[in-house]
Amino acid sequence: MIGTALAIGFILVASAILMNAWRLLAGPSNGDRILALDTMAINAIALIMLFGIYEGSTTYFEAALLLAMVGFVGTVAYAKFLLRGDIVE
Numbered sequence: 001m002i003g004t005a006l007a008i009g010f011i012l013v014a015s016a017i018l019m020n021a022w023r024l025l026a027g028p029s030n031g032d033r034i035l036a037l038d039t040m041a042i043n044a045i046a047l048i049m050l051f052g053i054y055e056g057s058t059t060y061f062e063a064a065l066l067l068a069m070v071g072f073v074g075t076v077a078y079a080k081f082l083l084r085g086d087i088v089e
Helices: 002-026 030-055 059-084
Strands: none
Touching (some): 002 030
Protein backbone atom coordinates (compact mmCIF):
# COMPACT_ATOMS: atom_id res chain seq x y z
CA MET A 1 0.00 0.00 0.00
CA ILE A 2 2.72 2.50 0.96
CA GLY A 3 4.76 1.44 -2.08
CA THR A 4 1.91 2.40 -4.40
CA ALA A 5 1.47 5.76 -2.69
CA LEU A 6 5.21 6.44 -2.95
CA ALA A 7 5.26 5.51 -6.64
CA ILE A 8 2.35 7.86 -7.35
CA GLY A 9 4.04 10.58 -5.30
CA PHE A 10 7.31 10.20 -7.23
CA ILE A 11 5.48 10.46 -10.56
CA LEU A 12 3.47 13.52 -9.53
CA VAL A 13 6.41 15.40 -8.03
CA ALA A 14 8.58 14.60 -11.06
CA SER A 15 5.87 15.92 -13.39
CA ALA A 16 5.61 19.08 -11.25
CA ILE A 17 9.37 19.60 -11.58
CA LEU A 18 9.09 19.24 -15.36
CA MET A 19 6.28 21.78 -15.50
CA ASN A 20 8.34 24.19 -13.38
CA ALA A 21 11.30 23.71 -15.70
CA TRP A 22 9.08 24.68 -18.62
CA ARG A 23 7.95 27.81 -16.76
CA LEU A 24 11.57 28.61 -15.96
CA LEU A 25 12.53 28.47 -19.62
CA ALA A 26 9.41 30.02 -21.14
CA GLY A 27 8.46 32.46 -18.38
CA PRO A 28 7.38 35.81 -19.80
CA SER A 29 9.03 37.80 -17.00
CA ASN A 30 11.87 37.50 -14.53
CA GLY A 31 9.39 37.33 -11.66
CA ASP A 32 7.88 34.19 -13.17
CA ARG A 33 11.33 32.66 -13.43
CA ILE A 34 12.09 33.42 -9.77
CA LEU A 35 8.82 31.83 -8.70
CA ALA A 36 9.55 28.80 -10.87
CA LEU A 37 12.96 28.38 -9.19
CA ASP A 38 11.39 28.67 -5.75
CA THR A 39 8.72 26.12 -6.62
CA MET A 40 11.36 23.80 -8.06
CA ALA A 41 13.22 23.98 -4.75
CA ILE A 42 10.03 23.08 -2.89
CA ASN A 43 9.40 20.18 -5.27
CA ALA A 44 12.98 18.99 -4.84
CA ILE A 45 12.41 19.00 -1.08
CA ALA A 46 9.29 16.89 -1.60
CA LEU A 47 11.24 14.48 -3.80
CA ILE A 48 13.98 14.14 -1.17
CA MET A 49 11.36 13.53 1.52
CA LEU A 50 9.68 10.84 -0.57
CA PHE A 51 13.03 9.18 -1.17
CA GLY A 52 13.76 9.33 2.58
CA ILE A 53 10.47 7.60 3.30
CA TYR A 54 11.23 5.00 0.64
CA GLU A 55 14.72 4.29 2.05
CA GLY A 56 13.67 4.59 5.69
CA SER A 57 16.59 6.88 6.52
CA THR A 58 16.49 10.14 8.49
CA THR A 59 19.54 11.55 6.71
CA TYR A 60 17.40 12.60 3.76
CA PHE A 61 15.15 14.65 6.02
CA GLU A 62 18.14 16.66 7.22
CA ALA A 63 19.20 17.21 3.61
CA ALA A 64 15.69 18.44 2.79
CA LEU A 65 15.87 20.90 5.68
CA LEU A 66 19.19 22.27 4.43
CA LEU A 67 17.80 22.60 0.90
CA ALA A 68 14.80 24.49 2.28
CA MET A 69 17.05 27.02 3.99
CA VAL A 70 19.25 27.48 0.93
CA GLY A 71 16.21 27.76 -1.34
CA PHE A 72 14.68 30.47 0.83
CA VAL A 73 17.87 32.52 0.93
CA GLY A 74 18.29 32.10 -2.83
CA THR A 75 14.76 33.28 -3.53
CA VAL A 76 15.21 36.35 -1.33
CA ALA A 77 18.52 37.16 -3.03
CA TYR A 78 17.02 36.81 -6.52
CA ALA A 79 14.05 39.00 -5.61
CA LYS A 80 16.28 41.64 -4.05
CA PHE A 81 18.50 41.66 -7.13
CA LEU A 82 15.47 42.02 -9.37
CA LEU A 83 14.09 44.95 -7.36
CA ARG A 84 17.28 46.87 -6.56
CA GLY A 85 19.87 45.70 -9.04
CA ASP A 86 22.33 44.60 -6.39
CA ILE A 87 22.35 42.10 -3.55
CA VAL A 88 24.77 43.64 -1.07
CA GLU A 89 24.38 47.31 -0.31
